[in-house]
Amino acid sequence: MSAAAPAAAPAGAQPPRASANVCQAASCLAMGSAEVCQALEAEVAAAGLADVTVRRVGCLGLCAAGPLVEVPEQGRIFERVVPGDPSSHEALLASLKGEAQGGRPVASDPFYSRQVKVVLERCGKVDPENIDDYLATGGYEALAKVVGSMSPDEVTSEVVKSGLRGRGGAGYPTGLKWRTVAKEAGVAGKFVVCNADEGDPGAFMDRSVMESSPHQVLEGMAIAGYAVGANRGYVYVRAEYPLAAERLALAIRQAEQKGYLGARVAGTRFSFHVELRMGAGAYVCGEETALIASIQGERGTPRPRPPYPAASGLWGCPTLINNVETFANVPSIIKRGGEWFSSIGTERSKGTKVFSLAGAVKNTGVIEVPMGLTLREIVFDIGAGLAPGRRFKAVQTGGPAGGCLPEELLDMPVDYESLTQAGSMMGSGGMIVMDDTSCMVDVAKFFMDFCRQESCGKCVPCRVGTHEMWRSLDRMTRGVANRRDLEQLESLAGMVRAMSLCGLGQGAPSPVFSTLRYFRDEYLAHIDEHVCPAGSCPMGAAEPVAAGVGQA
């Protein structure tokens, strides 16, 4: 899986001897990487390094150690290059001058070497605000090939052959979805929608892809449009991601100017227009029927399916909805073939998966791994394990509809089926590592509080059920619960899962189920002994509740 080559220098110019690729994604920017970039440009000029270029690139991955700067010619990444701290620039400048080698070696460090990059192949390599960078790394070649020499059916067949499954959570086969939409008559038109409403707390990989390689997402959408017979597309971005939206908007304009989007795509008769729509802070809008309502300017409440959006979506027209990462996989599948893609991964989960690794591991950031890698490899090799003195307790995947997986499952392969069997789910790719200071009852309460607040209120099981489950959990964490609370929690959890209208309610009990399955002792300690074994609940750690006496 070769990474994309660095962007070409202007025609005729000498390629730079060394370059400093400065990460300009949200996390590093918050640490001051824009200032780092300016300072570096000044320092390089002052040192007279005419053959060194300073470039603005997307996410370099290891967000924990930002601001990050890569010197690709030397295969090194420099960490914590802090603005206004010349000492943190010294090693980097020495490296650029060719005097010394510093930084983290990309080839041999497990954080980088264990990854396989398909979706992220251009992240940290190209300037996300410059379409020429994207074109220089083979961008839009797949789209040109598709509209120039393939039939829509051939395109869909290639995606079917790849085995790609939806990366937004449920894992529905992408090719089948495309075929369903393609078969619809769509007399009033069809639509392609990119679900960029990455709402799971602790998940930030789609943000990273949009901020680092926005054209790749647009190219995937245009290819999908050609395959299913749609001429209009929408990207629905959550309001909390202004930088992603800004870069997508710029990318749309650039692609229109270069003729890759708009009236005559790559000089053919195929037209494809993309518009951006901003979310407004409603988690439920990640659900596809709620998302459709929101694009139509309405309250984001889901409706029963069928009909599925493939038959009746935006304004009643056949609509293909895929997630950011799903679309970002498509150009590579077209260029290298479905067979190539299906050679990566496991029997039923093909390709790679991007995860945002966060929580109690040393290396937090955005990673991409082949399906089937084990949790242990992700947490302890790529993530480099936990801080000294801390003990691994659980890893949470799948967001509020996912679950907490314990130590004994660390050797489980990460694929759709294994995660579901274990009581969690792939979800969109948030992966949060928890240590022994995290209380599993409190974690379940956190997610239930989230679902309770984000419930749209349309159906009773979700609106009332999540609230009542939260109340039981809250009583447990305050040390005032009894066995009846536990019974009620379990029976409500089953009812809410079975009766709710959409995925938000159906998934809301999952953190409760998974923590009950693997950490029941912790629940019983809270209930029977009024003790929080992790020491994080307000009831206090070792002492049974003494009713708040003796407070100053």
Added chain:
Amino acid sequence: MAVATVQPDPGRPQAGVPSDGGRWDQVEAKMRELGYRPDALIEVLHTAQEAFGYLDPEVLSYVGDRLGVPQSKAYGVATFYSYFTLEPVARHSCVVCTGTACYLDGAGALLGAVTGVLAARGKEAAPDRWLSLEEVRCLGPCSMAPVAVVDGEVHGKLSPPELASLVEAL
């Protein structure tokens, strides 16, 4: 919980005169760009909130009328989405991320620190005037947990005293 990264806007134009001031022009331009279609409602409310800082009844009714959306629906949409705020914003804003990673890393203590500052300031610092304190479920820079945004600037790996002094310095 609303996320107001928008700067407060003290110089709002007089009510009832939708033709004056550049702010109304911005809203009008957005509606024109989107062809005055009813489905442009959310996009236009975004623009209106950027222009005015918040959505008051006058703005809502004007936008509703222009787009052919009933008042009840405009109000319903504006109140459904947590990003929209119907109250004037405070001079300063502090948004504490309470996503999973931040929650586990002490977002609660950060909230407590700011509440403490507010309490210490007493009535003069009523939350709706000097500072608005808000929670948001995940801003995305989870590697920097716990995170807070003070007047639009993101701060990561914060301790409660650090956030308290950031807020006190406003």
